[in-house]
Amino acid sequence: MATLLEITDPADPRLADYRDLRDVQLRKALETTHGLFLAEGEKVVRRAVEGGFTPRSFLMAPRWLDGLGDVLETTDAPCYVLSEALAEEVTGFHVHRGALASLERRPLPSLDSVLEGARSVLVLEDVVDHTNVGAIFRSGAALGFDAVLLAPRCADPLYRRSIKVAMGAVFTVPYTRFEGWYDALPSLSALGFTTVALTLAPDSTPIEEAVAGLDKVALVLGSEGHGLSERWERSADRRAIIPMQDGVDSLNVGAAAAVACYVTAHRAVVA
Amino acid sequence: MATLLEITDPADPRLADYRDLRDVQLRKALETTHGLFLAEGEKVVRRAVEGGFTPRSFLMAPRWLDGLGDVLETTDAPCYVLSEALAEEVTGFHVHRGALASLERRPLPSLDSVLEGARSVLVLEDVVDHTNVGAIFRSGAALGFDAVLLAPRCADPLYRRSIKVAMGAVFTVPYTRFEGWYDALPSLSALGFTTVALTLAPDSTPIEEAVAGLDKVALVLGSEGHGLSERWERSADRRAIIPMQDGVDSLNVGAAAAVACYVTAHRAVVA
Numbered sequence: 001m002a003t004l005l006e007i008t009d010p011a012d013p014r015l016a017d018y019r020d021l022r023d024v025q026l027r028k029a030l031e032t033t034h035g036l037f038l039a040e041g042e043k044v045v046r047r048a049v050e051g052g053f054t055p056r057s058f059l060m061a062p063r064w065l066d067g068l069g070d071v072l073e074t075t076d077a078p079c080y081v082l083s084e085a086l087a088e089e090v091t092g093f094h095v096h097r098g099a100l101a102s103l104e105r106r107p108l109p110s111l112d113s114v115l116e117g118a119r120s121v122l123v124l125e126d127v128v129d130h131t132n133v134g135a136i137f138r139s140g141a142a143l144g145f146d147a148v149l150l151a152p153r154c155a156d157p158l159y160r161r162s163i164k165v166a167m168g169a170v171f172t173v174p175y176t177r178f179e180g181w182y183d184a185l186p187s188l189s190a191l192g193f194t195t196v197a198l199t200l201a202p203d204s205t206p207i208e209e210a211v212a213g214l215d216k217v218a219l220v221l222g223s224e225g226h227g228l229s230e231r232w233e234r235s236a237d238r239r240a241i242i243p244m245q246d247g248v249d250s251l252n253v254g255a256a257a258a259v260a261c262y263v264t265a266h267r268a269v270v271a
Numbered sequence: 272m273a274t275l276l277e278i279t280d281p282a283d284p285r286l287a288d289y290r291d292l293r294d295v296q297l298r299k300a301l302e303t304t305h306g307l308f309l310a311e312g313e314k315v316v317r318r319a320v321e322g323g324f325t326p327r328s329f330l331m332a333p334r335w336l337d338g339l340g341d342v343l344e345t346t347d348a349p350c351y352v353l354s355e356a357l358a359e360e361v362t363g364f365h366v367h368r369g370a371l372a373s374l375e376r377r378p379l380p381s382l383d384s385v386l387e388g389a390r391s392v393l394v395l396e397d398v399v400d401h402t403n404v405g406a407i408f409r410s411g412a413a414l415g416f417d418a419v420l421l422a423p424r425c426a427d428p429l430y431r432r433s434i435k436v437a438m439g440a441v442f443t444v445p446y447t448r449f450e451g452w453y454d455a456l457p458s459l460s461a462l463g464f465t466t467v468a469l470t471l472a473p474d475s476t477p478i479e480e481a482v483a484g485l486d487k488v489a490l491v492l493g494s495e496g497h498g499l500s501e502r503w504e505r506s507a508d509r510r511a512i513i514p515m516q517d518g519v520d521s522l523n524v525g526a527a528a529a530v531a532c533y534v535t536a537h538r539a540v541v542a
Contacts, residue, residue, distance in 0.1 A: 139526045142519040165523070208537075242533070248413040251529065252436070255410045258526035259533045262513070266479075 002058060002072040004065070007082040010089040015080060017102035018059050021091045021160065028156070035105045037158035042067050044168050045101045049074065051171030053103040060099040061087060068099055105158060108176045111149070115191060118146035118174075119216055120264055123188070123195070125151045125232055126223040127253060133157055134165030135254040136221070141169035143261040148175040149218070151184060151232075185220065185235045193218040197236035198260055199228055200250065207260055210240035211267040219260050224253050273329060273343040275336070278353040281360040286351060288373035289330050292362045292431065299427070306376045308429035313338050315439050316372045320345065322442030324374040332358060335369040376429060379447045382420070386462060389417035389445075390487055391535055394459070394466070396422045396503050397494040398524060404428055405436030406525040407492070412440035414532040419446040420489070422455060422503075456491065456506045464489040468507035469531055470499055471521065478531055481511035482538040490531050495524050 007015065017036055020026055031037055036056055039048040042064065049055060049071050058072065058079040065072070065081065072079055087095045115121065122140050127133050133155045140148060148157070154177070156162065157170040178184040185195045196210050197220040204210075211217055220236055222228030233239065242251060242259050251259070278286065288307055291297055302308055307327055310319040313335065320326060320342050329343065329350040336343070336352065343350055358366045386392065393411050398404050404426045411419060419428070425448070427433065428441040449455040456466045467481050468491040475481075482488055491507055493499030504510065513522060513530050522530070 135523055135526060138519075139522055142513075142515045142522050142526075144516050169519070242413075244413045245415050248440070251410055251413050252406055252525075254523075254525060255406060255413075255529035258522065258529045262530045262533065 002055075002075050002077050002079040004079050004081055007080045007086065010086050012080075014057075014078070015059065015090050017056060018090050018100060019092075022093050028159070031105075031159075036102050037105055037163070038160045039101045039103060040095070040099075040160055040164055042099050044163055045099050046071050047168030047171050048101060048103050048163075051168070053106070053171065056102040056104060058099065058101045059087065059090075061095075064098040109174065111176055111178070111187075111191075114147045114149070114174045114176045115193075120145045120261075121147045121149060121193065121218045122257070122261070123149045123151075123185070123218050123220040124154045125221065125228055126153045127221065128153075128155050129224055130155050130159045130161040131165050132224060132252075132254050133159075134162035134170070136257045137162070137166040137169040137173055137175075139254070139258040139261050141166075141173050143258070144265045145173065145219075145261060148173055149184075149188075150175065150177045152177060152179070152181050182231060183235075185218075185232055185237075188218050189237055192216050194238065195220055195236040196238045196240050196264075197228055197233050198222070198242070198256060199233050199239050200241060201233060201239045204239040204241040206243050207240040207263050208267075210238050211264045213268055217264055217267070219257075219264055221253060221257055221260075273326075273346050273348050273350040275350050275352055278351045278357065281357050283351075285328075285349070286330065286361050288327060289361050289371060290363075293364050299430070302376075302430075307373050308376055308434070309431045310372045310374060311366070311370070311431055311435055313370050315434055316370050317342050318439030318442050319372060319374050319434075322439070324377070324442065327373040327375060329370065329372045330358065330361075331370040332366075339370055380445065382447055382449070382458075382462075385418045385420070385445045385447045386464075391416045391532075392418045392420060392464065392489045393528070393532070394420045394422075394455070394489050394491040395425045396492065396499055397424045398492065399424075399426050400495055401426050401430045401432040402436050403495060403523075403525050404430075405433035405441070407528045408433070408437040408440040408444055408446075410525070410529040410532050412437075412444050414529070415536045416444065416490075416532055419444055420455075420459075421446065421448045423448060423450070423452050453502060454506075456489075456503055456508075459489050460508055463487050465509065466491055466507040467509045467511050467535075468499055468504050469493070469513070469527060470504050470510050471512060472504060472510045475510040475512040477514050478511040478534050479538075481509045482535045484539055488535055488538070490528075490535055492524060492528055492531075
């Protein structure tokens, strides 16, 4: 059972994990250095613990204790209990979902272990917005994708905002990060995946045709602003497009991912 | 040609349209009362003017004048020129896309005029998040939807954030708002549309089957938190679901809209 500790001083040094949550740069540095991440809201905190992540501590207002009672029973981590006003002072924002947890990051798994048994995977190059990363994990989980692979510069799926938008799908969908960028896609091809890059390139084919009949597929998405790098676009096995109306530039990356995941999940299978 | 007016005092009363842009409640009241909306960024300002909206004024730092020179030539509205630091003081945020315009709202068109010639339309009940409204307009525009209809309480497509996320699609896709809520869907059915509600209801059929063979389709989406009201869910002609993995609650409304628009745009046609 977690130890309940009442907090009355917002400067209490035991709250270090929870400071200044709106300062993205500071949080990135702090969370990487200390190997932690934050989960926000009863549902997400529960999913993080059920997903096997070890809690360092919890922070919540008294009224959230009951709802998370069964979760708190599974751990010896401290649970800091404080008023909502005090919580706001520490974190720098109104914690309207009431419960926060700080959890240990785990070493990223190997590519081989993430891909074991996988038939449909998502590959994200430099998606930089945490909301988009979270939304893509959620769509992938809902539409039956088995894993997500990230380029070295893709935004962190365990950043608070990614987790929240993903509704915890970052805890259930296996993922890892490529160590190198240049040969990432050829290395996937060598493992038996057909890499299909989503792009507006002139030699792209409609996504439905591009994935038809494929066994193992890796769907490759680029950044919000500029799409895929030329290297990734050209080193993919196929280039695919979501057919669009004349005069419209593009879909946003979250919408494009959802459509491409749906089409890929429903791809025609060749016997 | 717009009149260029240099501004040195952030309290200048001529800047009233541009104050406190981060205060959503204040902006909603101000924009409704004065019948205006704000466009942000060179591309979006250009699309608003090209979309036929009348500018009340422009506000920009000197370095944006050239890029929008051709747009400024088409109007007699004042263009307030000021430093980026001063612009930030007036608006309350860092105007990183540099150019703002305040434009006149137009009266909403009639349902009949919006639906004239339309074959695929989106219907949004109480989507409350401006980002989601914008993303849905953008997906609808890209995937060939002809119009968008809004329930009385759906968020405003001309709010700054909606416009930005839509990349201006709110200027090109015709839309209007239902005057009444209760009979909105039956009134569409009476006009020859099959209303297809996206829902997790037990009697829903996969979206691909639900839209197959339909001529005029109205795809109906509910709010982020609770989905459709019971009245709308039951008064739709059909209930449809996007098939999902076991154990996953749902897609976010933007992702669901993108998938449903894609499937509907590619529906099988019965001769």
